[in-house]
Amino acid sequence: MLKSFLYVAGVILAIAYFAPDLASRLINGQPSAATVRPLSATSESPVSGGITRIAADRNGHYVSDILVNGRPLSAIVDTGASLVALRYEDARALGIIFPGDRFDIGVRTANGTAQARRVRLRSVRLGAISLTEVDALVLGEGMLGTNLLGMSFLKRLSRYEVRGSTLVLER
Numbered sequence: 001m002l003k004s005f006l007y008v009a010g011v012i013l014a015i016a017y018f019a020p021d022l023a024s025r026l027i028n029g030q031p032s033a034a035t036v037r038p039l040s041a042t043s044e045s046p047v048s049g050g051i052t053r054i055a056a057d058r059n060g061h062y063v064s065d066i067l068v069n070g071r072p073l074s075a076i077v078d079t080g081a082s083l084v085a086l087r088y089e090d091a092r093a094l095g096i097i098f099p100g101d102r103f104d105i106g107v108r109t110a111n112g113t114a115q116a117r118r119v120r121l122r123s124v125r126l127g128a129i130s131l132t133e134v135d136a137l138v139l140g141e142g143m144l145g146t147n148l149l150g151m152s153f154l155k156r157l158s159r160y161e162v163r164g165s166t167l168v169l170e171r
Helices: 002-018 020-028 088-094
Strands: 041-043 051-055 063-068 071-077 084-086 105-109 112-126 129-139 147-149 159-163 166-170
Touching: 063 147, 071 088, 084 088, 084 112, 088 129, 105 129
Parallel strands: 071 147, 084 129
Antiparallel strands: 041 051, 051 166, 063 071, 063 112, 084 147, 105 112, 112 129, 159 166
16 A cells, blocks of 8 residues: 555656656646647647648637647747737736736836736747747736737747748747
């Protein structure tokens, strides 16, 4: 009995050390990354260079589900955004910001000016492309309708281009 307990404890510690996001998802009852796939993005095997394709929606926007710190969010790929920009509500749900945090950076958006807080995201994944330590802004409550996957993510890719009505991204 003790030997079985020690074996299970050792496996849990190994998972926690070598795959902390997996351990967190298992503990919190979240789906594993293998079961969370972008709905609007298709990807090729990472062996082929980490290529992800996103079809334009009917408005011409490239909208996809992404994983931020292992949790799913929807975002628009936006080359006009200097940084990844997260909605306040999503950042709170992810535990990135907390009540009382200062929003002390003034930013200009398509909807006017807003206050933001600079953060660093542990990981951002779009299809087959995964980056770590991505700079981002969290905009004040109600100031952003959709998360934006901006240049702090895109500039770290080897290329991105539009082919017809498809955005092709490659790491």
